[in-house]
Amino acid sequence: MNLTQPAVSMQVKQLEEQIGQPLFEQMGKKIYLTEAGREVRQYARAIMQQLEDLRSGLDSLKGLERGTLRISVATTAHYFAPKLLSIFYERYPGVNVKLDVTNREQLITQLINNEVDMVIMGRPPEETDIEGGVFMENPLVLIAPKEHPFGREKSIQLDRLENEIFLVREEGSGTRKAMELFFTQHGIEMTTGMEVSSDEAIKQSVQAGLGLGIMSRDAVQNELQLGQLIVPDILHFPIMRQWHVLHRKGKRLSPIALAFKDFLLNEATSILKREPLSQQGSQNMPKPPTPPAPQPNPTAEAQPHFRNYAPARPTTVLLGTNGKPIPPVPSKHKP
Numbered sequence: 001m002n003l004t005q006p007a008v009s010m011q012v013k014q015l016e017e018q019i020g021q022p023l024f025e026q027m028g029k030k031i032y033l034t035e036a037g038r039e040v041r042q043y044a045r046a047i048m049q050q051l052e053d054l055r056s057g058l059d060s061l062k063g064l065e066r067g068t069l070r071i072s073v074a075t076t077a078h079y080f081a082p083k084l085l086s087i088f089y090e091r092y093p094g095v096n097v098k099l100d101v102t103n104r105e106q107l108i109t110q111l112i113n114n115e116v117d118m119v120i121m122g123r124p125p126e127e128t129d130i131e132g133g134v135f136m137e138n139p140l141v142l143i144a145p146k147e148h149p150f151g152r153e154k155s156i157q158l159d160r161l162e163n164e165i166f167l168v169r170e171e172g173s174g175t176r177k178a179m180e181l182f183f184t185q186h187g188i189e190m191t192t193g194m195e196v197s198s199d200e201a202i203k204q205s206v207q208a209g210l211g212l213g214i215m216s217r218d219a220v221q222n223e224l225q226l227g228q229l230i231v232p233d234i235l236h237f238p239i240m241r242q243w244h245v246l247h248r249k250g251k252r253l254s255p256i257a258l259a260f261k262d263f264l265l266n267e268a269t270s271i272l273k274r275e276p277l278s279q280q281g282s283q284n285m286p287k288p289p290t291p292p293a294p295q296p297n298p299t300a301e302a303q304p305h306f307r308n309y310a311p312a313r314p315t316t317v318l319l320g321t322n323g324k325p326i327p328p329v330p331s332k333h334k335p
């Protein structure tokens, strides 16, 4: 210990004075621990062990062995986020993930309040102290029930959508914002039916004939594969968007959070191409009611609406910013 014997004796004496009890007793030429001495030794060993644990714990936080990743993802992103997280977990089994799923508006609040390490959302907020990057395409498709007459047509003009009822997500949803912006830019008056706060419920409502929907293609892969919904060939669709991973500018990301950000930016697209999403999101949902079979009708083709449609009562009509339909603007995404 590099200490002289008197120095050790002095330390022991001071310790005994602090404790108020003798720690050693001398019997002949030998010294023994008193009962208080044995007690102090037991706790001292435990304290030394804890200090050792603390040291290695802090060391591992500097690396990638351990750590907590706090992320929040847009509601729609829950269709692919678990797949990506499971692969990340395999690589870093010591990581502890706290995942929150909420809509765009809540994500922005969480970012501003510094409640999460990072978020995944469809479009960065206007706030300037946010940084991050794009990691994947996010096309929004129009979905219709499988019996809808649109299913038999090609290159459908956008203004035909003015005859349809649209089911929309709640205020604060990024998907809803994108949808409203798209219709406004193209001068289309959108008639909205039910407001529904989950993509799952929108899909089931569309299947049940309550209206059409617009949502991320990631959210409907399963239903399209199973033929429960269709994506009609409408001009100017899909609405092209992208998934972003974002965090506060200047946020001191832990090594594990940095690793996750890099993982998304560099690998997410190729992983999801290699292992397409299937059966996710809707697998635990109850089966939707089967819509009644269409009645044979010789004039059905000529009808603008699906015959067995039960349109919800329109609640909102979206007009251009001046309150009137605005002329269509050229779309960047011509078919």
Ligand code: PGA
Binding pocket: 074, 075, 076, 077, 102, 103, 104, 105, 121, 122, 123, 169, 172, 173, 174, 175, 176
């Ligand atoms: P949403 O978000 O789930 O709030 O619609 C998707 C997005 O941000 O694009």
